[in-house]
Amino acid sequence: MSKAFTKESDADDEEPAAEPQLPPGAKNYMTPRGHALLKAEFDHLLKVERPQMVETVSWAASNGDRSENGDYIYGKKRLREIDRRLRYLTRRLDDPVVVDPRAQQGIEQVFFGATVSVGEEDGSQHTYQIVGVDEADPAGGRIxxxxxxxxxxxxxxxxxxxxxxxxxxxxxxxxxxxxxxxxPPQPASAGEK
Known part of the structure; x- marks a missing residue:
């Protein structure tokens, strides 16, 4: 059967395994910084990258034979990636619970947004900030x-x-x-690890 009549791939419509997942039924907690970063990425993809890629794909399609047109093939693939990421970001930004750590002053217990300094059994010390799943960066001290x-x-x-x-x-x-x-805390130095 001709490739023109088959779906390119079911895998293209699935979410990548690398995307962080929330536990079922859990709220999507994030810090104001994390919310701003996701919103900025969404806006950039929607208003800058996607229109540029649509223009490139339109230009490549107008060149004729699409089966061997690298610009067209790559452009369509990149458009699918952008659209997949936009769908993911839309879900994440749909109903977030934004928690500002600065509003939690006077709390002595560890909750979302806390910056916690801990001592390990070997005497080393580490500092972590508890953040949303999309803003986690263990090497940067955000878990x-x-x-x-x-x-x-x-x-x-x-x-x-x-x-x-x-x-x-x-x-x-x-x-x-x-x-x-x-x-967020600064990454631990090599001597602290």
């Missing part, structure tokens, strides 16, 4: 609120010792400080 570490830290106070199961096995850490900042 998702659904991660095992963030769940273990939930409701802990300075001085508490928390045990949790990590990919490396059972770990025990001490909560040294709980703060609510607007800026």
């Amino acid at each position: 998702s609120w659904v991660s095992p570490l963030a769940r273990a830290l939930a409701k802990a106070r300075a001085g508490d010792v928390v045990r949790f199961q990590s990919p490396a096995g059972m770990r025990e850490i001490e909560v040294l400080e709980v703060r609510y900042l607007s800026d």
